[in-house]
Amino acid sequence: MLPSGSTAGPTRLLTTRGIDLIHSPMVVYDLICKKQHRFEAWFPNYEEYQKQADKKLISCPTCGSTGIEKLPHACAVHVKKEQPAPVPKKTEKAPPGPPSPAEFKEMLLRVHHYIKENFEDVGSRFAEEARQIHCGKTEERPIHGTATPEERAELTEEGIPYAILPKPELDS
Numbered sequence: 185m186l187p188s189g190s191t192a193g194p195t196r197l198l199t200t201r202g203i204d205l206i207h208s209p210m211v212v213y214d215l216i217c218k219k220q221h222r223f224e225a226w227f228p229n230y231e232e233y234q235k236q237a238d239k240k241l242i243s244c245p246t247c248g249s250t251g252i253e254k255l256p257h258a259c260a261v262h263v264k265k266e267q268p269a270p271v272p273k274k275t276e277k278a279p280p281g282p283p284s285p286a287e288f289k290e291m292l293l294r295v296h297h298y299i300k301e302n303f304e305d306v307g308s309r310f311a312e313e314a315r316q317i318h319c320g321k322t323e324e325r326p327i328h329g330t331a332t333p334e335e336r337a338e339l340t341e342e343g344i345p346y347a348i349l350p351k352p353e354l355d356s
């Protein structure tokens with residue numbers, strides 16, 4: 185199944201500032217809530233997981249329960265920093281050496297989840313916000329949102345770094 189990389193509409197972008205966060209090796213834990221919903225979550229390390237779990241900051245995406253337990257299985261994922269694409273292209277640049285499209289897709293889903301948890305969603309104001317952050321006019325923070333091809337071109341022209349987040353197509 186081919187992920188449609190259509191660039192006709194707004195694209196989901198994120199600030200590369202946040203990519204630095206993703207760039208660090210992440211630990212993915214299989215978690216389970218007390219209603220037996222299984223889900224995965226990314227953490228910088230075990231301590232961070234523990235901290236968030238203790239503070240009940242982790243909630244089940246299905247039912248919102250914070251009674252979360254970690255399943256024994258864990259795997260580490262390392263997402264390589266991508267070069268910001270100067271020319272909008274439909275090609276999705278996979279991180280070096282992705283074992284299979286399925287695994288890449290899964291990784292993408294994890295990235296999406298991570299971003300959802302850690303980046304501020306500024307929606308269609310992405311270009312504007314990224315510019316403000318770039319100019320130091322507003323608080324520096326990881327953001328994500330959407331931008332039209334025109335806005336993307338503008339950002340590129342102004343030398344404002346951003347990264348394109350490929351759509352996993354499974355976002356419901």
Ligand SMILES: [Zn+2]
Pocket residue numbers: 217218219220221244245246247248249
């Ligand atoms: Zn649940």
